[in-house]
Amino acid sequence: MAVPLPKIKSKLQGRKERSKSGMDHASTVQQDQWEKLQAENLRLKSELKRQQELYEKSHMELIELMVESEQQAQKLKTMHQRISQAFKHTIQIIQLMIDMRQPGYRMHAERVAEHAQAIALKAGVNKIEAQVIAVAARIHEVGKMSIPEVILSKPTEGLTESEINLLRSQHAIGAALLTKIPSFRSVAQVIRHIRENVDGSGRPDGLSGNEIPIGSRIIALVDCFDTRFMLEQTTHNAEEVLQEIEKQLDLVFDRHLFPFLVDRVRGHYQNSYRPREKSIALAQLREGMRLSRDLYTISGVMLLPRGTELTETLIEKIMRYQSIDPVAGGVYIELR
Structure with missing residues (x-):
């Protein structure tokens, strides 16, 4: 049965409209x-x-x-x-x-500082602590500033027992002074115990062995050597001084640190080494001594040139200046 043409057109028109509507919707979605x-x-x-x-x-x-x-x-x-x-x-x-x-102290202190720092590093001490030890060595006799001049100028054999005890306490006195300065407290600890003995018989606290700071033990060794060999010059043979120190190992000095001192001494001083000059205290000046260095005061005034032979008059002149413009660096005399 044939479908009427108008109805077909109507269906086609509906499809077109639905298709257009779908396209419009898709376009809207895309937009x-x-x-x-x-x-x-x-x-x-x-x-x-x-x-x-x-x-x-x-x-x-x-x-x-x-x-x-x-x-x-x-x-x-x-x-x-x-x-x-x-x-x-x-x-x-x-x-x-x-x-x-104590004129002439500084050169001694500088030598002790140089040797003590080198020994400390060889012994395994770190660089910072070794520097503290060197500083302590440079000023290890600061306690002498509180000791009367009359005692410092006396020869050892002329000291009374109380004066000897005062001198032996100088490091504890110096440490007490330095402790008041915060930046010097570690230095003060090293100085305080320099006169402790490894067997516990020393002062001020009777410490023994490793209870004693290593810096104190090192300075004690080096100070003893330099005092006997360079200051007092009891002998011109460095080995003899080392032998004297060796007898005091385990009593006064640390046996474990001694080999470092021996190496240091043998590397710097030959057996034939003989100092050509000596630093002495003003009270020890005598007529006939000859100056090995120019003599200056603290303010820079030259009192006497090197080579001058001392007379009583010249010694009196030096002593007069000492009260107003002290001698700088100590008095060095020729050794003959």
Whole structure:
């Protein structure tokens, strides 16, 4: 049965309209999706820009912080240098004050410091502690500033028992003075125990063995050697002095540190070594002695040139200056 033409047209028209409607809907969906993609793209661009601005800001802040840190580091470095310089100046002032009380002390102290620091490093002491030991050695006789001049100028055989005890207490006295200065407290501890004996019979605290700071034990060894060999010059043979010290091992001195002293001495002094001059106290000056060095006062005035043979008049002149402008660096005489 044939379908009427109008009805066919109507169906076709309906299909076209539905197809057009579907296409319009699809187009609308695509448009929405496009708009969403554009919006997301804009959002991402905006976020990227914001992140870039944050990065640039953070980078600038980091640079500023680095610059500020560098400036602070430079300030700290400058401050540390000033403190270090002040510390060195304080040591020099203390040395000068000791030298005024006991002219010629400084050269002895410098030798002890040089040898003690080298031995400390050989014995495994770290560099910082070795430096503390060297400083302690440079000013280890600071306690003598509190001892009357009349006692310091006496020969050992002329001292009374109480005067001997006072001299033996000089390191504890000096340590007590230095402890009042915060930056010298570690140095003070080393100085305090220089006269301790490894068998516990020493002073001031009767410490023994490793209870005694290693710096104190090292300085005790070196000070004994330099005093006998360079100051008192009881012998011109370094081996003889070492033999005397060896007899006191395990009693006064540390046996384990002794080999380092032996190596140091043998590396610096030959058996035939003979000093050509000697530093002596003013009270020991005698007519006929000849100066081996120019004699200056603290203020730089030359009292006498090297080679001068002392007379009673010249000795009196030196003594007069001592009360107003003390001798600097000690009096050195020729050994004949």
